[in-house]
Each structure stands twice: as C-alpha cells, then as structure tokens.
Amino acid sequence: ASAWRWPWRWAWWSPAWRSSAGLRRRVATSRWEAAWGSRWAAPETPSVRGRGGLLGGETFSHLPRRAQEVVALQTSFMKERVVLDVWSPLNPPVNVTECHVFFCSYSFQTVFVGKNKPQKDPLSSFRWQGFKLEEYLIGQPIGKGCSAAVYEAAIPFCPSPRDRAESSPLPAVQQDRAAASQGAEEEPVVKHQPKRAFPLAIKMMWNISAGSSSEAILDAMGRELVPATGVALSGEYGGVSCRRKPVLGRKKLQPHPNIIQVIRAFTSSVPLLPGAFADYPDVLPLSLNPRGIGHSRTLFLVMKNYPFTLRQYLQENTPDVRLSTVMILQLLEGVDHLVRHGIAHRDLKSDNILVEFDSAGCPWLVITDFGCCLADENIGLRLPFTSSYVDRGGNGCLMAPEVITASPGPGTVINYSKADAWAVGAIAYEILGLANPFYGHGDSTLESRSYWEDQLPSLPNHVPLEVKQVIKMLLQRDPNKRLSARMAANVLHLSLWGDSVVASRTLKPDQMVAWLLCQSAATLLTNRLAEKSQVETKMKMCFLANLEFEDLWAAIFLLLAWRGHSG
Numbered sequence: 001a002s003a004w005r006w007p008w009r010w011a012w013w014s015p016a017w018r019s020s021a022g023l024r025r026r027v028a029t030s031r032w033e034a035a036w037g038s039r040w041a042a043p044e045t046p047s048v049r050g051r052g053g054l055l056g057g058e059t060f061s062h063l064p065r066r067a068q069e070v071v072a073l074q075t076s077f078m079k080e081r082v083v084l085d086v087w088s089p090l091n092p093p094v095n096v097t098e099c100h101v102f103f104c105s106y107s108f109q110t111v112f113v114g115k116n117k118p119q120k121d122p123l124s125s126f127r128w129q130g131f132k133l134e135e136y137l138i139g140q141p142i143g144k145g146c147s148a149a150v151y152e153a154a155i156p157f158c159p160s161p162r163d164r165a166e167s168s169p170l171p172a173v174q175q176d177r178a179a180a181s182q183g184a185e186e187e188p189v190v191k192h193q194p195k196r197a198f199p200l201a202i203k204m205m206w207n208i209s210a211g212s213s214s215e216a217i218l219d220a221m222g223r224e225l226v227p228a229t230g231v232a233l234s235g236e237y238g239g240v241s242c243r244r245k246p247v248l249g250r251k252k253l254q255p256h257p258n259i260i261q262v263i264r265a266f267t268s269s270v271p272l273l274p275g276a277f278a279d280y281p282d283v284l285p286l287s288l289n290p291r292g293i294g295h296s297r298t299l300f301l302v303m304k305n306y307p308f309t310l311r312q313y314l315q316e317n318t319p320d321v322r323l324s325t326v327m328i329l330q331l332l333e334g335v336d337h338l339v340r341h342g343i344a345h346r347d348l349k350s351d352n353i354l355v356e357f358d359s360a361g362c363p364w365l366v367i368t369d370f371g372c373c374l375a376d377e378n379i380g381l382r383l384p385f386t387s388s389y390v391d392r393g394g395n396g397c398l399m400a401p402e403v404i405t406a407s408p409g410p411g412t413v414i415n416y417s418k419a420d421a422w423a424v425g426a427i428a429y430e431i432l433g434l435a436n437p438f439y440g441h442g443d444s445t446l447e448s449r450s451y452w453e454d455q456l457p458s459l460p461n462h463v464p465l466e467v468k469q470v471i472k473m474l475l476q477r478d479p480n481k482r483l484s485a486r487m488a489a490n491v492l493h494l495s496l497w498g499d500s501v502v503a504s505r506t507l508k509p510d511q512m513v514a515w516l517l518c519q520s521a522a523t524l525l526t527n528r529l530a531e532k533s534q535v536e537t538k539m540k541m542c543f544l545a546n547l548e549f550e551d552l553w554a555a556i557f558l559l560l561a562w563r564g565h566s567g
Contacts, residue, residue: 122199122304123155123263127231130155130302133268139198141275142305145351147371148205149280151273152198152305201305204273206283207298214267214297221299222250226343226370228262229255232302251375253341257538258334260354260368264302270294306354306366313355313363314430322496323362324431325467326535329492330365331427333542335420336485338367340546342380344416347372347394348423350430362535374416385412397438397448398423401477404449421485422448425474432463453477466495469562486546490555493543502559512552520544 123130130136139152203224210220218225225233255261272288284292319327331353338345345352345367352369372394374383385392388408393399400419406412430436437446437457446455456475459468470491476482483491494502501507501515523540 123231123302130264131266133266133271133300136200136202136302137198138202138271138273141273141279142201143309144279145369148203149273149275150201150203153200153202153302154198155200199305201303203301203303204270205299205301206280207270207295208283208293210295210298212295212297217267217297217299221371223373223375224299224301224371225262225265226250226373226375227253227260228265228301232262232265251341251343251377253338253343253375256334256337257364257542258330258366259337260303260366260370262301262303265299267297267299269296270298303368306356308355309351310353310355310365310427310430311350314350314433318433319363319431321432321462321464321467324428324433325464325492325496326539327363327365327431328424328428328467328470329489329496329539330535331367331424332421332485332489332492333539334365334367335424336489336546337542338420339381339417339485342375344374344381345370345372345420345423346374346392346416348420348427349395349398350427350436353427358535360534364535381416383414383416385414386410393419395423397440398426398436399448400479401448401451402479415479418479418482418484421474421488422479422482424485424488425471428471428474429457429459432459434459451477464495465566466491466559466562486551487555487558489543490551491559493539494555494559497540498556502556502563507556516544516547 135155136153137156139154142150142152144150205217205221205224207217207221210217253259270285270288272284276284277289281289282292283294285294285296286292287296331348335345335348347369348367352367354366354368356364356366358364372391374381374393383390383392385406385408390408392403392406392414396404400416400422403414403416403419406414426436426438434457438448438451439445453472453476456472459471470483470488473481473483474488497519498515501512504511519540523537523544526534526537527541
C-alpha cells in the first residue's frame with residue numbers, strides 16, 4: 001500500500017511536491033548567482049519607504065493593485081539594469097540581446113500583454129444566450145457588401161428557457177416568413193427605434209454555393225470566424241456542435257483593441273428582413289423569392305454596433321494632424337497584431353474600418369470584415385500561387401504591388417507580410433483629408449501595378465515630417481524596402497510621445513529605461529483611473545506590450561536620420 005501512496009504523495013499538485021520544488025528553485029538560484037553573479041552584478045536597489053517603513057511585506061500588500069504593479073516593475077528594472085557605454089546613432093549597441101536591457105523589454109511585455117484587451121462586449125451579461133436568431137430584435141439595415149447584409153439588432157430581455165419556448169422576441173420575422181409563403185411581394189416594415197436601442201449588429205451572409213447544411217456553411221465561410229471570441233465558438237452552430245465540428249485549418253486571432261470581435265456565430269434559416277427585396281432579392285431562397293438562387297440556411301455573425309465606417313466619418317469630419325496620426329497608428333497596431341498571428345486581411349479599405357468615440361471624443365478605429373483574409377495554419381503569410389484560380393485577395397485597388405503583379409506558376413509564392421501595411425499607407429491619404437491616389441480621382445489616378453514612388457501626391461505642409469516619411473516608406477513598391485507595420489507604429493509612437501527621448505543626441509540605456517518606466521506607470525494609472533480607457537492609453541499599451549529593444553532603437557535611429565536630413 002505504501003508503494004501505491006508514494007507517487008500520489010509526490011504528485012505535482014501535492015504540498016510536498018510544491019515545497020520541494022520551491023527548495024530546488026532556491027538552490028538553483030543560489031548556484032547561478034555564485035557562478036554568474038559577479039559578471040552581472042547590478043547596483044543595489046534603492047529602498048522605497050512608505051508610512052509603514054520599507055515598501056514590502058504588509059505595506060506592499062495593502063497598496064492598490066495598480067500601484068503594486070508599478071512598484072514591482074520599477075524594482076525589476078532596478079535589479080536588471082546594467083551600466084553600459086553611451087549609445088548613439090554614431091555608437092550603436094553591438095549586441096543588445098547579450099545585455100540585461102533585453103530583460104527590461106521582456107518585463108514590459110509581461111505586464112502589458114495581458115492588459116491590452118478590447119472593450120467589454122454588449123453580450124457579456126448574456127453568456128449563454130444569443131445563439132439563435134429568434135432571440136434577437138432586428139431593426140433597420142446598416143449596410144451591405146458583396147457577400148453579406150448587416151442589420152442593427154438587440155436582445156430585448158433575458159427570458160427563462162420556459163418563457164423562451166412559449167414566446168419569441170422576433171415575431172416580425174416569423175410573420176414575414178408566413179407572408180412570404182403566401183406569395184407576399186412587399187418586404188416587412190419594422191418600426192425604427194433609436195440607435196442606442198440596438199447595441200448589436202447582425203451580419204447575414206449570402207449563401208449561394210455552400211449548401212444548406214451547417215457543416216458545409218461553416219467550411220465555406222470559416223474565414224469570417226477568424227476574429228470570433230471563445231464564447232462565440234462555444235455552443236451550437238445550428239445543428240453542429242463546435243466540439244464535434246471545429247473549423248479546421250483556420251488560425252484563431254487573439255482579441256485586440258483595433259480588431260472587430262465576433263461575439264456570436266450560428267447558422268439559421270434565412271428570414272425576410274427589411275430591405276431584402278430592394279437590396280438583395282437574387283440571393284434570397286426560393287421560399288422567399290421564386291427567382292432567388294440562395295440556399296435556405298446561412299451563417300449569422302453578431303458584433304458590436306458601431307456608429308460609422310471610416311469612410312462615413314471622414315465625409316463628415318476633418319480630424320486635425322495629431323488626431324489623424326493617432327488614427328493611422330491604430331491601423332498599424334491592428335495590422336501588426338494580424339501579422340504576429342500569421343494572418344493577412346487582404347481587403348483593407350475605409351469601408352471595412354469601423355469607428356466609435358472614446359470618452360474624450362477621439363475616434364476609435366476597428367478593422368472588420370475578414371471574409372477575404374488569409375489565415376491558414378499550414379502556409380502562414382506565404383501563399384503558393386500555382387494557378388490563376390488561387391484567390392489572392394479582395395480589393396484590387398488597394399492590393400500591394402507584390403500581390404497584384406504576381407504571375408501564377410510552379411514555385412510562385414506571394415508573401416503577404418507587408419501587404420496590409422501598404423494598404424494602410426494608401427488609406428492614410430484619406431485620413432489626412434486627401435483623395436486616395438489609387439481610387440481613380442481625376443488625372444492623378446495611380447495603379448498599384450505600375451505606379452512609382454515619385455508619382456505619389458504630395459502631402460500638406462502641416463503634416464509632420466515623420467508622418468510623411470512613414471507614409472512614403474509604407475508605399476514603397478519593393479517590400480524589402482517597405483516599413484513593417486511594427487516599425488512604422490514605433491516611429492509614430494515616438495513622434496507622438498517620445499520627444500523627450502528623441503531630442504537627446506546621446507542616449508543611454510538608463511535614460512531609455514527610465515522613459516519607458518514613466519510611460520508604463522502613467523499608462524497603468526490612467527487605464528485604472530479613467531472611466532473608459534482612452535484611445536491613446538490603449539495605443540501606449542500596444543506599444544509596451546510589443547516592445548522589442550532592437551526594434552525600438554532602429555525606430556529611434558530612423559527618426560533621427562529623417563530629422564537630421566531635413567535639418
């Protein structure tokens with residue numbers, strides 16, 4: 001019996017194992033310090049005194065959570081920093097990864113990567129609801145594209161399962177189906193309610209060739225589910241359980257403040273919704289339109305309802321230069337997040353970017369519509385272009401030069417790692433109040449297939465130099481010369497909030513770490529104290545969560561080179 005008890009007693013969850021593991025860690029740490037401590041000796045950490053004496057133990061545990069994080073971050077940096085020679089553009093670091101500055105960037109990532117989350121979704125209090133179309137109250141149409149129609153929606157109340165079986169919150173849809181089966185030709189009229197009454201948006205995909213089974217629908221439209229949350233994919237898609245039928249081969253995208261979140265996804269019968277006969281009669285099923293070619297079931301995606309697209313916002317508003325720079329930075333952060341996950345959007349345009357406002361009135365941009373994305377687990381961002389039947393993307397006008405000029409054939413591969421960044425450079429013209437040079441306006445029409453960099457329209461004089469240079473470098477024809485989304489975002493971040501660092505001609509690592517520490521402390525406290533997270537705070541959190549010291553120094557040197565050349 002004792003022979004059977006011994007493994008359980010020393011299992012990894014047992015107290016005995018935990019205490020022995022802690023002892024082993026302490027022994028290993030002491031041995032490492034004895035061997036390497038003299039080589040990596042760091043200055044003594046200054047003590048921080050509070051009302052109860054040294055800041056530790058009981059006093060530290062009584063601090064607010066954000067204050068604990070700031071103090072812990074500062075203590076970590078003071079232990080890890082080393083004294084190095086002066087770094088400057090004339091004397092760059094030989095190998096950054098061999099010094100303890102690397103550990104500082106890792107500490108920043110550790111603190112901020114878990115806090116850089118999007119806003120709370122409207123269905124967070126309805127965790128186990130919203131997987132059936134009958135639970136929604138559907139309002140007026142918001143818009144339509146080449147493959148779907150979007151409607152405003154809401155869940156009016158949270159009924160019990162018994163009440164849900166007895167009554168449906170969507171009587172209008174059921175009545176419309178009955179009327180359509182009797183040969184009705186007029187679309188239903190739904191009474192319009194205020195915008196705030198519809199916090200959700202439902203995207204109804206048009207199913208022409210996928211069949212009517214849930215398995216076939218999910219297989220054909222799986223790219224739409226790339227930005228779906230874990231809750232959206234837990235439950236039933238019509239008659240298919242996600243545990244039995246996962247969407248194979250598709251990458252999962254982690255949440256990001258500048259990426260849309262699909263909070264519910266399900267298949268259901270196609271209803272007759274407002275504007276159906278006027279906007280998309282041909283894709284309706286035969287049960288609703290005798291001339292329709294659509295199938296009876298399709299995929300429905302539920303998202304947050306945003307007030308504008310970027311195109312609509314820019315038609316009514318002219319943001320100033322700083323606000324425009326922050327908007328461009330948001331797109332770059334979103335694209336960088338996609339690239340880090342091996343995903344290419346391939347259909348970036350102002351119609352596929354949604355806008356809302358934070359509490360300070362700053363536009364909050366969100367990238368949406370992933371129906372054309374490249375999100376394959378097997379190939380990543382390198383698409384084998386073996387024949388003309390391979391889909392290379394959606395928007396031909398804003399297709400990067402290396403994509404649109406690719407010729408199909410054996411061994412041909414399209415690299416999408418910087419294709420979306422090129423599209424952001426073109427959209428930046430619209431954000432700055434100019435016409436997109438690739439949309440065919442007047443005599444200045446350019447084609448991504450054949451343009452040259454010197455043909456790009458000049459930006460206004462009030463646009464900062466670094467913003468002009470970033471846009472110019474994003475629109476380089478050669479992807480090897482083009483800035484990545486991460487590098488461009490770092491340059492804009494330093495331009496907006498790093499003047500105190502860039503202004504110094506000789507930079508020391510301690511100065512950079514001190515600036516980053518101030519940025520992190522201010523960001524943590526602002527994110528805690530603000531009633532609603534501000535856009536600038538989220539951008540700083542993105543910057544700190546993705547911080548790599550080599551990339552940061554490269555951005556500093558690039559920014560200094562631009563300013564030195566202009567001066």
